[in-house]
Amino acid sequence: MTPIYKDPQRPINERVTDLLARMTPEEKFAQMHAYWLVLSEDGQHRERSDMSDEFAGVSEQASLAERLTLGVGQITRPLGTHIVDAKTGVRAANRLQKMLMEETRLGIPALFHEECLVGLLCKDATLFPSSLNYGSTWDPELVKRAAQQIGEEARSTGCKQGLAPVLDVSRDVRWGRTEETFGEDPWLVGVMACAYVDGLQGEKRDVLATLKHYVGHSFSEGARNHAPVHLGFRELNDTFLLPFEMAVKLANAGSVMPAYHDIDNQPGHSDAFLLTTLLRERWGFDGIVVADYGGVSLLHQHHGVSADATHSAALAFNAGLDVELPKDDCARHLAQALERGLITMAKVDEIVSRVLTEKFRLGLFEHPYTDEKGIALQSPATRQVARDVATRSITLLENSGILPLSGKPRVALIGPTADDPLALLSGYSFPVHLIISDMVDNTSQVTTPLAALRTYLGEENIRYAKGCHIIKERLAGAPVFPGDSSGKPIQSSPVSPDTSLINDAVKVAQESEVVIACVGDLAGLFQSGTVGEGSDTDSLNLPGVQQQLLEALVATGKPVIVVMTGGRPYSLQGLESKVAAFMLAWAPGQEGGWAIADVLTGRAEPQGRLVVSVPKSAGAMPFYYNHKLKSGGTPFAFHFGARYPFGYGQSWTTFEYGAPTLLASEVDICGNVVLRVTVKNQGERRGSDVVQVYVHDKLASMVRPLQELKAFQRIELDPGAEAVLTFTVPVDMLNFTGFDGQRLVEPGEFEFQVGRSSADIQGAVTVRVTGEARVLPEKWNMMSRCDVK
Incomplete structure (x- = not known):
């Protein structure tokens, strides 16, 4: 009789329950981490060894072959770890997968992940522009197309999870990872993130996008890598959490990766409030949380909040982590954590259920292998999208x-x-x-x-x-x-x-x-x-x-x-x-x-x-x-x-902005602000401009920024031509985090500014929002829109 977990016709939750009941504790622990291997077509796989072993405090352990008999949650970067052509790399990955499917007791497949922020990180894949280029296009549809092409290259090589996009909001360009960000506006970062996630995952979510670095990584002390972050929750929520909330709620992102730093003395990899209370319970995130490389071991190696690797594993997994990457530096000690009462088997079962659920969703049990004849890298269409992003940024x-x-x-x-x-x-x-x-x-x-x-x-x-x-x-x-x-x-x-x-x-x-x-x-x-x-x-x-x-x-x-x-x-x-x-x-x-x-x-x-x-x-x-x-x-x-300034850029032509007008100068607190502006190409060449809408809250119960981007639209016009742009901005988007830590919209006056950049405002109007202050529900309106005629 076929076990329930092997029957694709059964509901996923039944398959997970059945498989979980068959697993030993050691087989469960194996699903909670990855191995970082240099794979070989002949099956003589070996562990990658470099400075990160010293970094993570790795010790000797049982042979790889022995440990693989228990299975494994993920394989870290099978094609991106060393220089190997894609076909050879896929054959080697298939060889390992075949061993896991046929030579382990339960036949649980591994999930392969790769980096894919600026294209799939492997030999001969298309080398895309940076995230700053993506953002600088101000074109979410183009970003989505780029991510779609990256996703297709990833799928063709067997990658099921991409460690991208980066949702860090730039605050200090001295930070080396500024190049990985979409920019300094949290809402724009969220818009671009949603486009990227939609493109990479596709409608089936058969490649998991990974939102990182959760959260606040870009506001580190002195703009130094891994340095502490000094933020209260209100600013954290308004600026740094917003893009993550958008990508989870609007784009159904499949994975989240916590960051290396600590916020107000709490390391990200052991923050139960961020990883569980906020992410899963309030936002409804249903994917898997994966560690940044070596991040769990930093809890004892650098942060000093745990006594050893065993304690670090317990802290991270209890907080909401599902998979340790890139290896098993701390997860290998989960049996000890259980013995010491630092984690319960109920928590282990909860985590492994999520990991197995995602593997079933991805179809790995039915389709564990990758067709080496289907590998598609550097296609003309992919190269063209990469060129379009480069040019238009x-x-x-x-x-x-x-x-x-x-x-x-x-x-x-x-x-x-x-x-x-x-x-x-x-x-x-x-x-x-x-x-x-x-x-x-x-x-x-x-x-x-x-x-x-x-x-x-x-x-x-x-x-x-x-x-x-x-x-x-x-x-x-x-x-x-x-x-x-x-x-x-x-x-x-x-x-x-x-x-x-x-x-x-x-x-x-x-x-x-x-x-x-x-x-x-x-x-x-x-x-x-x-x-x-x-x-x-x-x-x-x-x-x-x-x-x-x-x-x-x-x-x-x-x-x-x-x-x-x-x-x-x-x-x-x-x-x-x-x-x-x-x-x-x-x-x-x-x-x-x-x-x-x-x-x-x-x-x-x-x-x-x-x-x-x-x-x-x-x-x-x-x-x-x-x-x-x-x-x-x-x-x-x-x-x-x-x-x-933010939003600035010259063109081959010039544009004239008419005075902005409002559909209504008073708007209910549950309604929409509708703003109209006419833009004309005054020059002698066809050209484009990005019309930007900013808001200033004139009076609030909390200190507010001077400006916040709330809408934008690129237009392209022939010489002498004009367009009428109608922007619709939900009043929900005028929110901020109040005294009690909840998103709040208050009545009052808001100045809506229309311009070519944050410093080149061509006109402004004031809207009065009426009604009683309201706390936003979990499902609130996060997106504005623009109609062009």
């Missing part, structure tokens, strides 16, 4: 009229990022991620600005000089492993101080008609680069001697166009007003060279708008547009503020 900050370039001028293309494929990629791109393991992957699929401009303008019209190095040699070996302050010697910065290449660059510039200077960052984890996870900064000056290079180029008198790539905005220290043009391309991915060249030559319009403010200096940090009145100090600090 490029943000023009300055333009004296030199752009777009006309004809085929003699161009001096200068700078350390002009012909470096890695300079176009984020820290979670496969080739960059490998640096910390001293591995080098082929980057032939990446088109650099030099290659693209030579194609468009002709090799005879392009002269190239590197000008300087950012880092001469990309190597692993950070000064310390992330978060480790155990007194290891600190190595010197890898950033190059060498100025010897500048003179040759100046000579090339002097022989040209126009200079294109490519400067910026090199992403690299744990200080193997200048931005990325663990690569934080204390300055917003360009890394190395790039500023000296720019100053020398500007001094030639030739028009200088600055193209900045990377994971955070940098100051040009006054050169902003002296260069002929300045544009941000962020980390545009493998198609980035084409995108940059398309905009420079006018084949495409610079459609990007800033999703992080570009501060005047590091002294302004932390800075974000939606700050409070007193944030600037008293008296107002001269160094506070942004040179280029």
Whole structure:
């Protein structure tokens, strides 16, 4: 007789109950963690060994083959761990899965996860632009399409869970992981997150999106990786929890990952209120909570809130964790935790039920293997979407009229990022991620600005000089492993101080008609680069001697166009007003060279708008547009503020905004604010603009920000054409967290501002919300909409 759990016709809850009843405690514990393996087609799998073992305090244990007989919850990054072509990697994964299905007592399949923030993190997958690029498009549908393509590549290789998207709200661009964020506005982050989750998971939720880093990771002390976060619940809820709430309630996200830091002395991996009370009980989250890599062991290794690995496992799993990643550093001690009375078998059964439920939902029991003939990477459609994101995220900050370039001028293309494929990629791109393991992957699929401009303008019209190095040699070996302050010697910065290449660059510039200077960052984890996870900064000056290079180029008198790539905005220290043009391309991915060249030559319009403010200096940090009145100090600090504000970006044309009007100046507290504005293209070229709607609460029982984005709409118009935009904003969206920790909407006056950016407001109207103050239900209206005629 077929066991109930093997019968796909039976309800999932019955299958889970039946299987759980058959499992030994050891088999249950095995479902609560992963193994990080280097898989082999011949079945000779081995455990990955690196600095993270020391980081997590790993000890010797029984052989891998012996432990695998008990099964396992997940396999960590089977294709993303080392350089292996997808077909070989899939064969190896299938070999392991076959062993689990046929050679273990109960035949429970493993779930394979991979990183997929900027594309599937494996050899030959499409290298997408960064999250800052996604956000800068202000186009949720495009972000959804990008995530759909990433999801298709993931499915084709057997990945069932992607560790993305990142929902951290940028607060301080010195933080190395700024590149992973959608920007500094919590609602915009939520909108983009929902689009990404919808795209990655698809209608069937057959690939789980993983919301991270839950929560507040981006507001760390001094913008330092893993550093404590100092927040009360009201600000945490209004700013940092909002995107997670949106992605859970609106997009049905399948997984959540807690963060490494502590908030008000409570580590994220042992926070029962956040992981259970809020996430599951109030929001209705029904997926699985997975640890950030090594995060459970940090409870005793770094935070000091547990005595040992056994205690750490109990703290995390009791708080709401379901699966320890990337290995079993602490979960291997669950039997001891049970013996010591630190966890109950009832709690273990609850957790394992959730893990099994997800495996049944994903169809792993019926379809455990991946078709190696179905692997689909680098399809033309996927590459095109990656190029669309790269192109439509490029943000023009300055333009004296030199752009777009006309004809085929003699161009001096200068700078350390002009012909470096890695300079176009984020820290979670496969080739960059490998640096910390001293591995080098082929980057032939990446088109650099030099290659693209030579194609468009002709090799005879392009002269190239590197000008300087950012880092001469990309190597692993950070000064310390992330978060480790155990007194290891600190190595010197890898950033190059060498100025010897500048003179040759100046000579090339002097022989040209126009200079294109490519400067910026090199992403690299744990200080193997200048931005990325663990690569934080204390300055917003360009890394190395790039500023000296720019100053020398500007001094030639030739028009200088600055193209900045990377994971955070940098100051040009006054050169902003002296260069002929300045544009941000962020980390545009493998198609980035084409995108940059398309905009420079006018084949495409610079459609990007800033999703992080570009501060005047590091002294302004932390800075974000939606700050409070007193944030600037008293008296107002001269160094506070942004040179280029949130929402800003130039185009090839100009738009005229009519005065905004209201459908009704008084609105019930349960109703909608309806706002109308006419926008006209005044220029001579077809172009686009992002119309932005901000709100200021004039009087509230809690201190409120000066502005908050509540709606936006991109429009594209021919010369002389106009459009009427009608925005509908639910009054629910005017909420904030009140005294009792609940979302509250109060009656009163609200100023609705319509503009091109947060600082370029073209008109404002005041709405009076009437009625009694109301606490929002769990299902409240989180989205505005816009109709265009």
